[in-house]
Amino acid sequence: MNKKGLLFVISGPAGTGKGTVVKHLLETGEFFFSVSATTRAPRDGEVHAINYYFITKEEFEKRIAAGEMLEYAQYVGNYYGTPKSAVEEALDAGKNVILEIETQGALQIRKIMPEAILILILAPDIETLEARLVGRGTESADIVAKRMAEARREVTLIDKYDYVVINEDGKSEEAAKDILGIAKAEKMRASRNTELKEKFI
Numbered sequence: 001m002n003k004k005g006l007l008f009v010i011s012g013p014a015g016t017g018k019g020t021v022v023k024h025l026l027e028t029g030e031f032f033f034s035v036s037a038t039t040r041a042p043r044d045g046e047v048h049a050i051n052y053y054f055i056t057k058e059e060f061e062k063r064i065a066a067g068e069m070l071e072y073a074q075y076v077g078n079y080y081g082t083p084k085s086a087v088e089e090a091l092d093a094g095k096n097v098i099l100e101i102e103t104q105g106a107l108q109i110r111k112i113m114p115e116a117i118l119i120l121i122l123a124p125d126i127e128t129l130e131a132r133l134v135g136r137g138t139e140s141a142d143i144v145a146k147r148m149a150e151a152r153r154e155v156t157l158i159d160k161y162d163y164v165v166i167n168e169d170g171k172s173e174e175a176a177k178d179i180l181g182i183a184k185a186e187k188m189r190a191s192r193n194t195e196l197k198e199k200f201i
Helices: 018-027 057-065 084-092 103-112 126-136 141-155 172-187 194-199
Strands: 007-011 031-033 069-075 078-083 096-100 117-122 163-166
Touching (some): 018 172
Parallel strands (some): 007 096, 031 096
Antiparallel strands (some): 069 078
């Protein structure tokens, strides 16, 4: 079977539990996580170079100018983006790579790497999403309102994605298993394994 790694781009509105689902995926040992860079401040418990590369706006813009970002976007007033070199090295080494990025960045990836697999993670409904955002207590009511408006916009992009995974309350491991199934199927996709013809012809 094809030995090159596959690129999985995971997006979804804030509050869908993307980070928890990705954590379960990484625990399987089947994925390499590409750490994104951001200009936002760390939340409690977040660690530089593990959760994100936390850098200044000036440093981020220098990296954009130098062509060092695979993709980038602005979201609720901050830059988010993916350093290019680590992703390319992991794919060439045969590792499946996960990018957990915003929809703007995901659609940039689709243009430059059409073979990427785009997965949108959603809460069961808009009410559940709002309850999660309010319940985590890390943001003001104004920011929650902005995130809800952004969530509605992101869901309109659903047809730009290859797969949708619903992350039910308390069932993030099930959502991760759904993505593992997607990964297995994509690895066996005929168009990724045309070199097998050489064994039979």
